[in-house]
Amino acid sequence: MADQxxxxxxxxxxxxxxxxxVLRDINLSVHKGxxxxxxxxxxxxxxxxCRTINRLETIDSGQxxxxxxxxxxxxxxxxxxRAEIGMVFQSFNLFAHKTILQNVxxxxxxxxxxxxxxxxxxxxxxxDRVGVAEQxxxxxxxxxxxxxxxxxxxxxxAMHPKAMLFDEPTSALDPEMINEVLEVMVELAREGMTMVVxxxxxxxxxxxxxxxxxMADGQIVEEGTPDxxxxxxxxxxxxxxxxxxxxx
Amino acid sequence: MGYAELIAEYGDKYLHAIWETLSMTAVCFAVAxxxxxxxxxxxxxxxxxLRIVGDIYVQIFRNIPGVALLVIVAYALPNLKIALPxxxxxxxxxxxxxxxxxxxxxxxxxxxIGVGQIEAARSIGLTFGQTMMKVVIPQALRSAVLPMTNLxxxxxxTTALGSQVPLNPQELTxxxxxxxxxxxxxxxxxxxxxxxCYAGSAVLIGMVGNSIDKKVRIMR
Numbered sequence: 322m323a324d325q326x327x328x329x330x331x332x333x334x335x336x337x338x339x340x341x342x343v344l345r346d347i348n349l350s351v352h353k354g355x356x357x358x359x360x361x362x363x364x365x366x367x368x369x370x371c372r373t374i375n376r377l378e379t380i381d382s383g384q385x386x387x388x389x390x391x392x393x394x395x396x397x398x399x400x401x402x403r404a405e406i407g408m409v410f411q412s413f414n415l416f417a418h419k420t421i422l423q424n425v426x427x428x429x430x431x432x433x434x435x436x437x438x439x440x441x442x443x444x445x446x447x448x449d450r451v452g453v454a455e456q457x458x459x460x461x462x463x464x465x466x467x468x469x470x471x472x473x474x475x476x477x478x479a480m481h482p483k484a485m486l487f488d489e490p491t492s493a494l495d496p497e498m499i500n501e502v503l504e505v506m507v508e509l510a511r512e513g514m515t516m517v518v519x520x521x522x523x524x525x526x527x528x529x530x531x532x533x534x535x536m537a538d539g540q541i542v543e544e545g546t547p548d549x550x551x552x553x554x555x556x557x558x559x560x561x562x563x564x565x566x567x568x569x
Numbered sequence: 570m571g572y573a574e575l576i577a578e579y580g581d582k583y584l585h586a587i588w589e590t591l592s593m594t595a596v597c598f599a600v601a602x603x604x605x606x607x608x609x610x611x612x613x614x615x616x617x618x619l620r621i622v623g624d625i626y627v628q629i630f631r632n633i634p635g636v637a638l639l640v641i642v643a644y645a646l647p648n649l650k651i652a653l654p655x656x657x658x659x660x661x662x663x664x665x666x667x668x669x670x671x672x673x674x675x676x677x678x679x680x681x682i683g684v685g686q687i688e689a690a691r692s693i694g695l696t697f698g699q700t701m702m703k704v705v706i707p708q709a710l711r712s713a714v715l716p717m718t719n720l721x722x723x724x725x726x727t728t729a730l731g732s733q734v735p736l737n738p739q740e741l742t743x744x745x746x747x748x749x750x751x752x753x754x755x756x757x758x759x760x761x762x763x764x765x766c767y768a769g770s771a772v773l774i775g776m777v778g779n780s781i782d783k784k785v786r787i788m789r
Binding site: 375377395396397400401403404405406407408410412414415416417418427432460476477480 | 711
Protein backbone atom coordinates (compact mmCIF):
# COMPACT_ATOMS: atom_id res chain seq x y z
CA MET A 322 0.00 0.00 0.00
CA ALA A 323 2.77 2.40 0.92
CA ASP A 324 4.27 2.56 -2.54
CA GLN A 325 0.91 3.18 -4.22
CA UNK A 326 -0.07 6.71 -5.19
CA UNK A 327 -2.75 7.82 -2.71
CA UNK A 328 -6.19 8.61 -4.14
CA UNK A 329 -6.28 11.77 -2.06
CA UNK A 330 -3.25 13.53 -0.65
CA UNK A 331 -3.03 16.80 1.27
CA UNK A 332 0.34 18.44 1.82
CA UNK A 333 0.85 21.35 4.19
CA UNK A 334 -2.66 22.70 3.65
CA UNK A 335 -3.44 26.01 5.34
CA UNK A 336 -6.61 28.05 5.31
CA UNK A 337 -7.88 31.18 7.06
CA UNK A 338 -11.35 32.68 7.34
CA UNK A 339 -10.24 36.24 7.94
CA UNK A 340 -8.20 36.03 11.15
CA UNK A 341 -9.45 32.56 12.04
CA UNK A 342 -6.89 29.90 11.17
CA VAL A 343 -9.25 27.05 10.24
CA LEU A 344 -6.75 24.59 8.77
CA ARG A 345 -3.18 24.43 10.08
CA ASP A 346 -0.57 22.54 8.13
CA ILE A 347 -2.75 19.56 7.30
CA ASN A 348 -0.94 16.49 5.94
CA LEU A 349 -3.08 13.54 5.10
CA SER A 350 -3.26 10.78 2.55
CA VAL A 351 -6.06 8.38 1.75
CA HIS A 352 -5.27 5.21 -0.17
CA LYS A 353 -7.48 3.21 -2.48
CA GLY A 354 -10.17 1.32 -0.61
CA UNK A 355 -9.47 3.07 2.66
CA UNK A 356 -12.29 4.40 4.85
CA UNK A 357 -11.10 7.39 6.82
CA UNK A 358 -13.24 8.93 9.54
CA UNK A 359 -12.68 12.54 10.52
CA UNK A 360 -13.92 13.41 13.96
CA UNK A 361 -13.54 16.30 16.32
CA UNK A 362 -15.46 19.00 18.18
CA UNK A 363 -17.54 21.45 16.14
CA UNK A 364 -15.39 24.21 14.73
CA UNK A 365 -12.38 21.91 14.56
CA UNK A 366 -12.16 22.28 10.77
CA UNK A 367 -13.16 18.74 9.83
CA UNK A 368 -16.00 19.80 7.51
CA UNK A 369 -13.85 22.50 5.95
CA UNK A 370 -11.11 19.93 5.36
CA CYS A 371 -13.59 17.57 3.71
CA ARG A 372 -14.86 20.38 1.45
CA THR A 373 -11.38 21.47 0.38
CA ILE A 374 -10.81 18.04 -1.17
CA ASN A 375 -13.07 18.85 -4.11
CA ARG A 376 -12.40 22.56 -3.83
CA LEU A 377 -15.80 23.70 -2.58
CA GLU A 378 -13.45 25.57 -0.24
CA THR A 379 -10.29 27.17 -1.52
CA ILE A 380 -7.02 26.88 0.39
CA ASP A 381 -4.41 29.54 1.14
CA SER A 382 -1.34 27.39 0.73
CA GLY A 383 -0.22 23.80 0.40
CA GLN A 384 -1.23 21.21 -2.14
CA UNK A 385 -4.11 18.83 -2.70
CA UNK A 386 -3.40 15.93 -5.03
CA UNK A 387 -5.94 13.55 -6.54
CA UNK A 388 -4.16 10.40 -7.73
CA UNK A 389 -0.93 12.36 -7.72
CA UNK A 390 -2.25 15.25 -9.81
CA UNK A 391 -2.73 18.67 -8.32
CA UNK A 392 -6.31 19.90 -8.01
CA UNK A 393 -6.98 22.38 -10.84
CA UNK A 394 -7.80 25.96 -9.87
CA UNK A 395 -10.90 26.75 -11.94
CA UNK A 396 -13.02 25.99 -14.95
CA UNK A 397 -13.55 22.83 -16.95
CA UNK A 398 -10.60 20.89 -15.55
CA UNK A 399 -11.81 21.49 -12.02
CA UNK A 400 -15.34 20.41 -12.99
CA UNK A 401 -13.80 17.26 -14.48
CA UNK A 402 -11.92 16.53 -11.26
CA ARG A 403 -15.02 17.14 -9.15
CA ALA A 404 -16.93 14.65 -11.27
CA GLU A 405 -14.45 12.00 -10.10
CA ILE A 406 -14.95 12.68 -6.40
CA GLY A 407 -18.42 12.07 -4.97
CA MET A 408 -19.78 14.31 -2.24
CA VAL A 409 -22.65 13.75 0.14
CA PHE A 410 -23.82 16.72 2.18
CA GLN A 411 -25.42 17.06 5.58
CA SER A 412 -28.53 18.66 4.06
CA PHE A 413 -28.87 16.25 1.08
CA ASN A 414 -29.09 19.11 -1.46
CA LEU A 415 -31.19 17.24 -3.97
CA PHE A 416 -32.38 19.30 -6.94
CA ALA A 417 -35.86 20.35 -5.84
CA HIS A 418 -37.35 20.77 -9.33
CA LYS A 419 -36.29 17.35 -10.61
CA THR A 420 -37.62 13.88 -9.93
CA ILE A 421 -35.53 11.39 -7.96
CA LEU A 422 -34.57 9.65 -11.21
CA GLN A 423 -33.59 12.96 -12.86
CA ASN A 424 -31.50 13.86 -9.82
CA VAL A 425 -29.43 10.74 -10.39
CA UNK A 426 -29.21 10.97 -14.21
CA UNK A 427 -28.33 14.68 -14.46
CA UNK A 428 -24.59 14.19 -13.91
CA UNK A 429 -24.16 11.17 -16.19
CA UNK A 430 -26.15 12.80 -19.01
CA UNK A 431 -24.59 16.27 -18.76
CA UNK A 432 -21.04 15.49 -17.69
CA UNK A 433 -20.29 11.94 -18.82
CA UNK A 434 -22.51 12.32 -21.93
CA UNK A 435 -24.10 8.95 -21.22
CA UNK A 436 -27.13 8.32 -23.49
CA UNK A 437 -30.37 8.99 -21.60
CA UNK A 438 -31.73 5.42 -21.68
CA UNK A 439 -28.47 3.96 -20.38
CA UNK A 440 -28.20 6.63 -17.69
CA UNK A 441 -31.76 5.87 -16.58
CA UNK A 442 -31.18 2.13 -16.46
CA UNK A 443 -28.04 2.66 -14.36
CA UNK A 444 -29.85 5.12 -12.13
CA UNK A 445 -32.67 2.67 -11.48
CA UNK A 446 -30.11 0.03 -10.52
CA UNK A 447 -28.46 2.44 -8.09
CA UNK A 448 -31.79 3.55 -6.63
CA ASP A 449 -32.67 -0.09 -6.17
CA ARG A 450 -29.35 -0.68 -4.44
CA VAL A 451 -30.02 2.11 -1.93
CA GLY A 452 -33.63 0.94 -1.54
CA VAL A 453 -35.60 3.86 -3.02
CA ALA A 454 -36.42 2.56 -6.51
CA GLU A 455 -40.17 2.87 -5.88
CA GLN A 456 -39.73 6.61 -5.30
CA UNK A 457 -38.02 7.22 -8.66
CA UNK A 458 -40.75 9.42 -10.09
CA UNK A 459 -41.45 11.50 -7.00
CA UNK A 460 -39.80 14.82 -6.21
CA UNK A 461 -37.40 15.23 -3.26
CA UNK A 462 -39.91 17.02 -1.00
CA UNK A 463 -42.09 13.87 -1.03
CA UNK A 464 -39.33 11.74 0.51
CA UNK A 465 -38.17 11.36 4.10
CA UNK A 466 -34.76 12.69 5.08
CA UNK A 467 -33.25 9.22 5.17
CA UNK A 468 -34.60 8.45 1.69
CA UNK A 469 -33.33 11.77 0.34
CA UNK A 470 -29.86 11.10 1.70
CA UNK A 471 -29.81 7.67 0.09
CA UNK A 472 -30.80 9.29 -3.21
CA UNK A 473 -27.94 11.75 -2.74
CA UNK A 474 -25.55 8.82 -2.34
CA UNK A 475 -26.94 7.22 -5.52
CA UNK A 476 -26.52 10.55 -7.32
CA UNK A 477 -22.82 10.56 -6.42
CA UNK A 478 -22.34 6.90 -7.28
CA ALA A 479 -23.84 7.45 -10.73
CA MET A 480 -20.66 9.36 -11.60
CA HIS A 481 -18.49 6.28 -10.87
CA PRO A 482 -16.33 8.28 -8.45
CA LYS A 483 -12.80 7.34 -7.43
CA ALA A 484 -13.58 8.38 -3.88
CA MET A 485 -16.54 9.63 -1.88
CA LEU A 486 -16.65 12.45 0.65
CA PHE A 487 -19.35 12.41 3.33
CA ASP A 488 -19.83 15.67 5.21
CA GLU A 489 -21.84 14.74 8.32
CA PRO A 490 -24.27 12.66 6.28
CA THR A 491 -26.49 11.69 9.23
CA SER A 492 -26.42 14.86 11.32
CA ALA A 493 -29.63 16.30 9.86
CA LEU A 494 -31.59 13.06 10.15
CA ASP A 495 -34.16 11.93 12.67
CA PRO A 496 -32.64 9.16 14.83
CA GLU A 497 -34.75 6.38 13.32
CA MET A 498 -33.44 7.21 9.84
CA ILE A 499 -29.75 7.27 10.65
CA ASN A 500 -29.27 3.52 10.33
CA GLU A 501 -30.78 3.21 6.87
CA VAL A 502 -28.18 5.69 5.60
CA LEU A 503 -25.31 4.13 7.55
CA GLU A 504 -26.19 0.69 6.17
CA VAL A 505 -25.75 2.00 2.64
CA MET A 506 -22.39 3.47 3.63
CA VAL A 507 -21.27 0.23 5.29
CA GLU A 508 -22.17 -1.61 2.11
CA LEU A 509 -20.13 0.85 0.03
CA ALA A 510 -17.14 0.44 2.30
CA ARG A 511 -17.35 -3.35 1.99
CA GLU A 512 -17.32 -3.03 -1.78
CA GLY A 513 -14.01 -1.21 -1.50
CA MET A 514 -15.03 2.40 -2.05
CA THR A 515 -12.44 4.93 -0.92
CA MET A 516 -14.23 7.11 1.61
CA VAL A 517 -13.63 10.17 3.77
CA VAL A 518 -16.39 10.50 6.33
CA UNK A 519 -16.96 13.39 8.72
CA UNK A 520 -19.23 11.96 11.37
CA UNK A 521 -20.08 11.64 15.03
CA UNK A 522 -21.31 8.06 14.60
CA UNK A 523 -18.80 6.19 16.74
CA UNK A 524 -20.24 2.76 16.02
CA UNK A 525 -19.90 3.38 12.32
CA UNK A 526 -16.32 4.53 12.78
CA UNK A 527 -15.46 1.43 14.78
CA UNK A 528 -17.20 -0.99 12.46
CA UNK A 529 -16.01 0.20 9.08
CA UNK A 530 -13.18 2.69 9.21
CA UNK A 531 -9.53 1.78 8.74
CA UNK A 532 -8.31 4.98 10.30
CA UNK A 533 -9.69 7.68 12.57
CA UNK A 534 -8.30 11.20 12.32
CA UNK A 535 -9.05 13.45 15.26
CA MET A 536 -9.00 17.19 14.63
CA ALA A 537 -9.19 20.15 16.97
CA ASP A 538 -8.58 23.85 16.33
CA GLY A 539 -7.79 23.27 12.66
CA GLN A 540 -5.06 20.73 13.37
CA ILE A 541 -4.78 16.98 13.15
CA VAL A 542 -4.20 16.10 16.80
CA GLU A 543 -3.89 12.38 16.44
CA GLU A 544 -4.74 9.51 14.16
CA GLY A 545 -4.86 5.77 14.45
CA THR A 546 -6.93 2.66 13.96
CA PRO A 547 -10.43 2.88 15.47
CA ASP A 548 -9.51 0.52 18.28
CA UNK A 549 -6.36 2.46 19.16
CA UNK A 550 -8.15 5.76 19.04
CA UNK A 551 -11.35 4.91 20.89
CA UNK A 552 -9.78 2.61 23.51
CA UNK A 553 -6.43 4.31 24.05
CA UNK A 554 -6.56 7.94 22.93
CA UNK A 555 -3.14 9.54 23.38
CA UNK A 556 -3.90 13.26 23.62
CA UNK A 557 -5.86 15.02 26.35
CA UNK A 558 -7.98 16.78 23.71
CA UNK A 559 -9.09 13.44 22.32
CA UNK A 560 -9.76 12.02 25.79
CA UNK A 561 -11.91 15.05 26.69
CA UNK A 562 -13.76 14.83 23.41
CA UNK A 563 -14.48 11.12 23.76
CA UNK A 564 -15.64 11.61 27.34
CA UNK A 565 -18.01 14.37 26.29
CA UNK A 566 -19.65 12.42 23.49
CA UNK A 567 -19.96 9.29 25.57
CA UNK A 568 -21.88 11.38 28.05
CA UNK A 569 -19.99 10.50 31.22
CA MET B 570 -71.23 63.30 -23.59
CA GLY B 571 -72.15 59.76 -22.46
CA TYR B 572 -70.48 56.38 -22.95
CA ALA B 573 -72.58 55.51 -26.02
CA GLU B 574 -71.74 58.69 -27.90
CA LEU B 575 -68.09 58.50 -26.96
CA ILE B 576 -67.77 54.93 -28.12
CA ALA B 577 -69.67 55.73 -31.33
CA GLU B 578 -67.22 58.51 -32.07
CA TYR B 579 -63.95 57.03 -30.77
CA GLY B 580 -64.66 53.28 -30.69
CA ASP B 581 -62.20 52.54 -33.49
CA LYS B 582 -59.52 54.56 -31.84
CA TYR B 583 -60.08 52.72 -28.57
CA LEU B 584 -59.65 49.37 -30.30
CA HIS B 585 -56.42 50.59 -31.87
CA ALA B 586 -55.31 51.95 -28.49
CA ILE B 587 -55.96 48.65 -26.72
CA TRP B 588 -54.00 46.84 -29.42
CA GLU B 589 -51.14 49.34 -29.14
CA THR B 590 -50.99 49.02 -25.36
CA LEU B 591 -51.13 45.23 -25.38
CA SER B 592 -48.70 44.73 -28.26
CA MET B 593 -46.17 47.17 -26.78
CA THR B 594 -46.58 45.35 -23.46
CA ALA B 595 -45.92 41.98 -25.08
CA VAL B 596 -42.84 43.16 -26.99
CA CYS B 597 -41.38 45.01 -24.02
CA PHE B 598 -42.00 42.17 -21.59
CA ALA B 599 -40.52 39.53 -23.89
CA VAL B 600 -37.34 41.53 -24.50
CA ALA B 601 -37.15 42.49 -20.82
CA UNK B 602 -37.32 38.81 -19.77
CA UNK B 603 -34.42 37.85 -22.05
CA UNK B 604 -32.41 40.85 -20.85
CA UNK B 605 -33.12 40.17 -17.21
CA UNK B 606 -31.95 36.56 -17.52
CA UNK B 607 -28.71 37.78 -19.12
CA UNK B 608 -28.20 40.43 -16.45
CA UNK B 609 -28.96 37.97 -13.68
CA UNK B 610 -26.45 35.46 -15.04
CA UNK B 611 -23.89 38.29 -15.09
CA UNK B 612 -24.73 39.16 -11.50
CA UNK B 613 -24.12 35.61 -10.24
CA UNK B 614 -21.17 34.81 -12.52
CA UNK B 615 -17.72 34.07 -11.09
CA UNK B 616 -16.27 37.00 -13.09
CA UNK B 617 -16.21 40.11 -10.94
CA UNK B 618 -16.37 42.81 -13.66
CA LEU B 619 -19.52 41.15 -15.05
CA ARG B 620 -21.08 41.11 -11.60
CA ILE B 621 -20.31 44.78 -11.15
CA VAL B 622 -21.76 45.75 -14.54
CA GLY B 623 -24.92 43.74 -13.80
CA ASP B 624 -25.38 45.34 -10.40
CA ILE B 625 -24.83 48.83 -11.77
CA TYR B 626 -27.35 48.23 -14.56
CA VAL B 627 -30.01 47.26 -12.03
CA GLN B 628 -29.20 50.13 -9.66
CA ILE B 629 -29.45 52.67 -12.47
CA PHE B 630 -32.62 51.54 -14.19
CA ARG B 631 -34.49 50.53 -11.07
CA ASN B 632 -33.95 53.93 -9.54
CA ILE B 633 -34.82 56.39 -12.32
CA PRO B 634 -38.42 57.59 -12.79
CA GLY B 635 -39.87 56.30 -16.05
CA VAL B 636 -40.63 59.78 -17.34
CA ALA B 637 -37.08 60.96 -16.70
CA LEU B 638 -35.67 57.94 -18.51
CA LEU B 639 -38.03 58.56 -21.43
CA VAL B 640 -36.84 62.17 -21.64
CA ILE B 641 -33.25 60.95 -21.79
CA VAL B 642 -33.98 58.34 -24.45
CA ALA B 643 -36.25 60.54 -26.56
CA TYR B 644 -34.65 63.98 -26.20
CA ALA B 645 -31.05 63.53 -25.01
CA LEU B 646 -29.91 60.60 -27.16
CA PRO B 647 -30.50 62.51 -30.43
CA ASN B 648 -27.68 64.81 -29.29
CA LEU B 649 -25.44 61.74 -29.47
CA LYS B 650 -26.76 61.11 -32.99
CA ILE B 651 -29.00 58.30 -31.74
CA ALA B 652 -32.45 59.31 -32.93
CA LEU B 653 -34.98 56.51 -32.47
CA PRO B 654 -38.59 56.48 -33.66
CA UNK B 655 -41.00 57.69 -30.96
CA UNK B 656 -42.49 54.28 -30.35
CA UNK B 657 -39.06 52.70 -30.05
CA UNK B 658 -38.11 55.35 -27.48
CA UNK B 659 -41.07 54.34 -25.34
CA UNK B 660 -40.29 50.65 -25.75
CA UNK B 661 -36.60 51.07 -24.91
CA UNK B 662 -37.53 52.99 -21.78
CA UNK B 663 -40.03 50.39 -20.64
CA UNK B 664 -37.59 47.54 -21.40
CA UNK B 665 -34.77 49.16 -19.42
CA UNK B 666 -37.03 49.64 -16.41
CA UNK B 667 -38.69 46.23 -16.59
CA UNK B 668 -35.44 44.29 -17.06
CA UNK B 669 -33.95 45.84 -13.92
CA UNK B 670 -36.95 44.77 -11.85
CA UNK B 671 -37.06 41.42 -13.66
CA UNK B 672 -33.46 40.71 -12.68
CA UNK B 673 -34.33 41.46 -9.06
CA UNK B 674 -37.16 38.93 -9.25
CA UNK B 675 -34.80 36.30 -10.61
CA UNK B 676 -32.21 37.10 -7.93
CA UNK B 677 -34.86 36.48 -5.28
CA UNK B 678 -35.63 33.16 -6.98
CA UNK B 679 -31.95 32.22 -7.03
CA UNK B 680 -31.46 33.13 -3.39
CA UNK B 681 -34.36 30.83 -2.53
CA ILE B 682 -32.54 27.90 -4.16
CA GLY B 683 -29.74 28.09 -1.65
CA VAL B 684 -26.07 27.46 -2.02
CA GLY B 685 -26.46 23.74 -1.20
CA GLN B 686 -27.99 22.69 -4.51
CA ILE B 687 -25.42 24.76 -6.39
CA GLU B 688 -22.60 23.04 -4.49
CA ALA B 689 -24.20 19.67 -5.22
CA ALA B 690 -24.32 20.52 -8.93
CA ARG B 691 -20.66 21.55 -8.88
CA SER B 692 -19.69 18.43 -6.95
CA ILE B 693 -21.07 16.13 -9.67
CA GLY B 694 -18.90 18.01 -12.16
CA LEU B 695 -21.33 20.43 -13.77
CA THR B 696 -19.63 23.57 -15.11
CA PHE B 697 -20.87 27.04 -14.16
CA GLY B 698 -22.90 27.22 -17.38
CA GLN B 699 -24.47 23.79 -16.86
CA THR B 700 -25.27 24.59 -13.24
CA MET B 701 -27.03 27.74 -14.42
CA MET B 702 -28.93 26.08 -17.27
CA LYS B 703 -29.94 22.89 -15.50
CA VAL B 704 -30.32 23.78 -11.85
CA VAL B 705 -30.47 27.50 -11.16
CA ILE B 706 -32.42 29.08 -14.04
CA PRO B 707 -35.21 26.46 -14.23
CA GLN B 708 -35.91 26.91 -10.53
CA ALA B 709 -35.54 30.67 -10.61
CA LEU B 710 -38.00 30.84 -13.53
CA ARG B 711 -40.52 28.68 -11.77
CA SER B 712 -40.38 30.51 -8.47
CA ALA B 713 -40.49 33.88 -10.26
CA VAL B 714 -43.87 33.32 -11.91
CA LEU B 715 -45.89 35.36 -9.41
CA PRO B 716 -43.50 38.34 -9.16
CA MET B 717 -43.14 38.29 -12.95
CA THR B 718 -46.94 38.39 -13.28
CA ASN B 719 -46.88 41.57 -11.24
CA LEU B 720 -44.04 42.88 -13.39
CA UNK B 721 -46.05 42.16 -16.56
CA UNK B 722 -48.92 44.24 -15.19
CA UNK B 723 -46.48 47.00 -14.21
CA UNK B 724 -44.98 46.83 -17.71
CA UNK B 725 -48.40 47.33 -19.23
CA UNK B 726 -49.07 50.32 -17.00
CA THR B 727 -45.66 51.78 -17.82
CA THR B 728 -46.44 51.80 -21.54
CA ALA B 729 -48.66 54.77 -20.60
CA LEU B 730 -45.39 56.70 -21.00
CA GLY B 731 -46.42 56.61 -24.67
CA SER B 732 -48.78 59.48 -23.88
CA GLN B 733 -45.73 61.75 -23.43
CA VAL B 734 -44.54 61.48 -27.05
CA PRO B 735 -46.44 61.77 -30.32
CA LEU B 736 -47.52 58.22 -31.17
CA ASN B 737 -49.76 57.22 -34.02
CA PRO B 738 -51.88 55.26 -33.31
CA GLN B 739 -51.97 56.16 -29.65
CA GLU B 740 -52.05 53.81 -26.69
CA LEU B 741 -54.75 53.92 -24.02
CA THR B 742 -53.45 56.85 -21.97
CA UNK B 743 -52.43 58.94 -24.95
CA UNK B 744 -55.89 58.48 -26.40
CA UNK B 745 -57.47 59.93 -23.28
CA UNK B 746 -55.63 63.22 -23.70
CA UNK B 747 -56.38 63.16 -27.42
CA UNK B 748 -60.10 62.86 -26.71
CA UNK B 749 -60.25 65.37 -23.86
CA UNK B 750 -58.56 68.06 -25.96
CA UNK B 751 -61.12 67.55 -28.72
CA UNK B 752 -64.39 66.75 -26.95
CA UNK B 753 -64.41 69.12 -24.00
CA UNK B 754 -67.75 67.85 -22.70
CA UNK B 755 -66.47 64.30 -22.27
CA UNK B 756 -65.57 64.82 -18.61
CA UNK B 757 -64.32 61.75 -16.78
CA UNK B 758 -65.76 59.21 -19.23
CA UNK B 759 -62.68 58.69 -21.48
CA UNK B 760 -60.56 58.09 -18.40
CA UNK B 761 -62.99 55.50 -17.07
CA UNK B 762 -62.98 53.57 -20.35
CA UNK B 763 -59.17 53.44 -20.48
CA UNK B 764 -59.03 52.54 -16.81
CA UNK B 765 -61.43 49.65 -17.36
CA CYS B 766 -59.28 48.39 -20.25
CA TYR B 767 -56.16 48.48 -18.06
CA ALA B 768 -57.88 46.89 -15.09
CA GLY B 769 -59.56 44.21 -17.18
CA SER B 770 -56.26 43.22 -18.79
CA ALA B 771 -54.52 43.22 -15.43
CA VAL B 772 -57.11 40.91 -13.90
CA LEU B 773 -56.74 38.52 -16.83
CA ILE B 774 -52.95 38.57 -16.58
CA GLY B 775 -53.21 37.93 -12.85
CA MET B 776 -55.47 34.93 -13.37
CA VAL B 777 -53.21 33.40 -16.01
CA GLY B 778 -50.15 34.00 -13.78
CA ASN B 779 -51.81 32.30 -10.83
CA SER B 780 -52.74 29.23 -12.80
CA ILE B 781 -49.23 28.93 -14.27
CA ASP B 782 -47.76 29.28 -10.80
CA LYS B 783 -49.96 26.48 -9.48
CA LYS B 784 -48.73 24.18 -12.25
CA VAL B 785 -45.01 24.83 -11.95
CA ARG B 786 -44.56 25.63 -8.26
CA ILE B 787 -41.68 23.67 -6.73
CA MET B 788 -42.43 21.63 -3.63
CA ARG B 789 -40.01 22.38 -0.83
